[in-house]
Amino acid sequence: MASLTAGNRRPVRLADIAKAAGVSHGTASNVFSRPEIVREEVRERVRAAAEAMGYGGPDPKGRLLRAGKVNAIGVATAEPLSYFFEDPFARVMMAGISQACDATGAGISLVSAANNEQLAWNIQSALVDGFIVFCIEGGSRLVELARERKLPFVALDLASEDGSVAAIGVDNIAGASMAARHLTDLGHRRFAVLALPFADGRTGLVSPEQVRVATYAGTRDRLTGYLQELSRVGIDISKVPVYETANDAASTKAGLETIFASEAAPTAILAMSDRMALVALEWLHARGLDVPSDVSVVGFDGVPEAKVSEPPLTTIAQPIVEMGRLAVKAILDSDGPVSRHQLPVELIVRASSGPPRG
Amino acid sequence: MASLTAGNRRPVRLADIAKAAGVSHGTASNVFSRPEIVREEVRERVRAAAEAMGYGGPDPKGRLLRAGKVNAIGVATAEPLSYFFEDPFARVMMAGISQACDATGAGISLVSAANNEQLAWNIQSALVDGFIVFCIEGGSRLVELARERKLPFVALDLASEDGSVAAIGVDNIAGASMAARHLTDLGHRRFAVLALPFADGRTGLVSPEQVRVATYAGTRDRLTGYLQELSRVGIDISKVPVYETANDAASTKAGLETIFASEAAPTAILAMSDRMALVALEWLHARGLDVPSDVSVVGFDGVPEAKVSEPPLTTIAQPIVEMGRLAVKAILDSDGPVSRHQLPVELIVRASSGPPRG
DNA sequence: CACTTTCGTTGGATCGATTCAATTTTTGCT
DNA sequence: AGCAAAAATTGAATCGATCCAACGAAAGTG
Numbered sequence: 071m072a073s074l075t076a077g078n079r080r081p082v083r084l085a086d087i088a089k090a091a092g093v094s095h096g097t098a099s100n101v102f103s104r105p106e107i108v109r110e111e112v113r114e115r116v117r118a119a120a121e122a123m124g125y126g127g128p129d130p131k132g133r134l135l136r137a138g139k140v141n142a143i144g145v146a147t148a149e150p151l152s153y154f155f156e157d158p159f160a161r162v163m164m165a166g167i168s169q170a171c172d173a174t175g176a177g178i179s180l181v182s183a184a185n186n187e188q189l190a191w192n193i194q195s196a197l198v199d200g201f202i203v204f205c206i207e208g209g210s211r212l213v214e215l216a217r218e219r220k221l222p223f224v225a226l227d228l229a230s231e232d233g234s235v236a237a238i239g240v241d242n243i244a245g246a247s248m249a250a251r252h253l254t255d256l257g258h259r260r261f262a263v264l265a266l267p268f269a270d271g272r273t274g275l276v277s278p279e280q281v282r283v284a285t286y287a288g289t290r291d292r293l294t295g296y297l298q299e300l301s302r303v304g305i306d307i308s309k310v311p312v313y314e315t316a317n318d319a320a321s322t323k324a325g326l327e328t329i330f331a332s333e334a335a336p337t338a339i340l341a342m343s344d345r346m347a348l349v350a351l352e353w354l355h356a357r358g359l360d361v362p363s364d365v366s367v368v369g370f371d372g373v374p375e376a377k378v379s380e381p382p383l384t385t386i387a388q389p390i391v392e393m394g395r396l397a398v399k400a401i402l403d404s405d406g407p408v409s410r411h412q413l414p415v416e417l418i419v420r421a422s423s424g425p426p427r428g
Numbered sequence: 429m430a431s432l433t434a435g436n437r438r439p440v441r442l443a444d445i446a447k448a449a450g451v452s453h454g455t456a457s458n459v460f461s462r463p464e465i466v467r468e469e470v471r472e473r474v475r476a477a478a479e480a481m482g483y484g485g486p487d488p489k490g491r492l493l494r495a496g497k498v499n500a501i502g503v504a505t506a507e508p509l510s511y512f513f514e515d516p517f518a519r520v521m522m523a524g525i526s527q528a529c530d531a532t533g534a535g536i537s538l539v540s541a542a543n544n545e546q547l548a549w550n551i552q553s554a555l556v557d558g559f560i561v562f563c564i565e566g567g568s569r570l571v572e573l574a575r576e577r578k579l580p581f582v583a584l585d586l587a588s589e590d591g592s593v594a595a596i597g598v599d600n601i602a603g604a605s606m607a608a609r610h611l612t613d614l615g616h617r618r619f620a621v622l623a624l625p626f627a628d629g630r631t632g633l634v635s636p637e638q639v640r641v642a643t644y645a646g647t648r649d650r651l652t653g654y655l656q657e658l659s660r661v662g663i664d665i666s667k668v669p670v671y672e673t674a675n676d677a678a679s680t681k682a683g684l685e686t687i688f689a690s691e692a693a694p695t696a697i698l699a700m701s702d703r704m705a706l707v708a709l710e711w712l713h714a715r716g717l718d719v720p721s722d723v724s725v726v727g728f729d730g731v732p733e734a735k736v737s738e739p740p741l742t743t744i745a746q747p748i749v750e751m752g753r754l755a756v757k758a759i760l761d762s763d764g765p766v767s768r769h770q771l772p773v774e775l776i777v778r779a780s781s782g783p784p785r786g
Numbered sequence: 787c788a789c790t791t792t793c794g795t796t797g798g799a800t801c802g803a804t805t806c807a808a809t810t811t812t813t814g815c816t
Numbered sequence: 817a818g819c820a821a822a823a824a825t826t827g828a829a830t831c832g833a834t835c836c837a838a839c840g841a842a843a844g845t846g
Contacts, residue, residue, distance in 0.1 A: 095804095099803070100804095107824075108824070108825085126577050126578035127552055127577070130552070130555050132493060132831095133802080133803050134802095135492075135804090137803090138831075150530045152526035154513070155512070164513040168538075169508075177538060178538040180538070183530065195499070197488050197489065197555050220482065220484035452797060455796075457834060461833095465793085489831080490832025490834080492832095493801045494801050
């Protein structure tokens with residue numbers, strides 16, 4: 071019934087206009103892809119036929135099959151799609167990826183789903199030349215799915231233990247160590263750690279046992295870096311509360327409640343992400359605690375928001391944009407050996423850290 | 429030379445494993461797409477063959493051609509790709525689009541290029557089921573290119589005059605009018621307007637003539653709304669400076685310089701975007717002018733940043749997320765007539781506006 | 787035991803283009 | 817005009833899958 075309107079579902083193929091123009095489909099194809107090699111008169115005839123029949127140009131679906139290359143790279147996470155536009159770290163990373171893609175003319179396909187089954191299907195059916203995998207929650211599954219596609223892929227921000235997967239990350243141990251060192255140098259001795267997930271789906275204070283079996287090596291490495299430095303100055307690290315969050319506001323606040331409920335409240339907080347650190351800043355302010363005179367806070371990541379927070383956040387800056395660029399490069403020239411890059415981080419001292427009171 | 433390593437460029441097709449497993453390609457296909465209809469023994473044999481030969485599952489490229497649907501929608505702009513992750517308005521809009529896509533399981537393809545030729549090619553070859561077109565700079569060209577693909581598409585944030593293109597926008601005249609009304613009610617009589625582009629590529633004070641031939645009807649409508657209200661209270665609108673910017677920091681600051689260089693500096697600024705308004709806030713502060721006691725500022729868009737600026741920004745909020753959702757819906761059920769939605773806007777009064785001094 | 791269902795499998799047709807070797811037409815030159 | 821070289825055109829093969837009508841075998845029925 072809907073077909074009453076002009077009665078056709080646009081089945082206009084290149085072959086149709088070739089017939090209409092009285093040329094072979096080979097020639098018709100040339101009119102669009104290499105117009106210079108077909109005689110002007112013929113070219114115009116074909117163009118006119120295309121115009122008349124409402125032909126929208128060669129369908130990329132067809133071309134794709136022959137050409138093999140999609141000219142787009144997929145960026146995958148196990149978060150909902152909006153993660154790409156809402157998470158500060160993801161946004162900066164995507165900006166880096168964008169730059170590299172713009173430079174090479176590649177497109178970006180966002181591949182993602184919070185739902186597990188949907189995610190698998192989306193990865194299996196993504197039309198891309200390769201994947202950049204954001205390893206936050208569900209990282210290992212994601213890597214597994216990407217690997218199954220047998221396309222080039224690179225894991226981001228993951229201290230993957232599996233040397234066979236290409237990965238781009240930072241030196242988490244060194245970075246965390248620098249953060250802790252900065253605070254111990256200032257004289258702090260009572261610490262608390264706001265940790266990223268060690269494994270999927272749980273939050274709360276973590277035990278050494280849980281750290282040992284951590285799924286996420288990156289989280290473990292940062293903790294290792296923190297604790298290494300703390301024990302160096304003689305702090306009993308078994309007394310340092312480590313609260314695992316889901317890197318969102320709610321679980322971070324819960325962590326802060328727990329941490330500050332204890333007798334010996336810390337004078338310094340080591341947060342494994344700027345996102346958590348920024349939440350902490352807000353929470354401390356609401357609680358009437360001054361930063362940095364009551365509590366110092368040091369983040370990790372170096373997102374732009376850290377520059378303009380109240381007070382501006384001391385943090386370990388990752389070369390996020392550069393990582394994004396490298397990732398794209400790794401996909402596009404993915405012939406060589408699996409590329410594993412470990413980039414340096416940098417301590418950026420701002421106003422959220424200072425000597426402890428007294 | 430590179431082919432020494434195992435000497436093959438992965439030409440493993442479904443047909444290959446079918447042959448290896450001793451079944452027809454039809455059956456092999458079924459093993460992956462409808463496993464329940466093939467006998468277990470056969471299924472396992474095929475699966476084993478696939479595993480052994482390193483087959484990564486049915487290639488979506490092939491499936492696509494047959495299926496016809498990509499299951500992804502393209503979002504197009506004439507800006508570089510990073511625009512999606514850096515512009516506040518775009519980010520909120522993308523969040524809305526993401527939500528709708530998550531809900532329906534569709535993917536998102538970012539289609540964009542600052543370079544003209546590249547842009548055309550990218551749109552022509554994008555593997556998508558439809559386009560959502562961000563009409564900022566280069567809007568008309570973009571719409572033209574999208575139209576040529578003969579795919580469903582919807583223009584966002586564009587008061588397109590051409591009734592044949594689906595579009596989702598807000599009532600720009602009413603919104604602008606509300607903004608101006610708010611300020612006239614407060615007692616303001618000396619105004620300046622920071623305008624979005626009327627046409628591509630130029631900035632500076634605009635003449636009525638330039639307004640008349642504006643490419644962007646949305647910009648013109650907002651101006652109409654402002655001026656309608658101003659003349660209603662008896663202001664000589666020919667004296668109101670209207671400075672056209674490129675909606676970036678540089679040209680906005682240039683506009684402010686121009687505006688405040690004049691004898692009778694305005695007591696109120698009407699900015700056609702929050703982005704400009706926020707730049708204005710900063711510029712005025714740096715210049716030593718207090719907002720709102722020296723100058724009131726009212727923006728347009730309602731981006732999240734407006735809530736936390738110093739001072740918080742009075743603005744006309746668009747239902748950005750809702751627009752994103754509607755756009756996706758328009759693409760996905762694109763059978764009906766071209767859908768043109770005009771959504772309402774809302775005046776949000778914050779601290780950046782107040783009565784003029786004296 | 788013949789006869790109908792049901793189930794699993796087969797292989798050809800199709801999706802919409804590009805490519806390339808072969809062929810035809812045009813051009814250029816004497 | 818005659819012939820070689822250059823340019824334009826043709827059409828079959830290919831890309832990698834899915835779909836479906838037809839068919840053979842096994843199971844069920846009188």
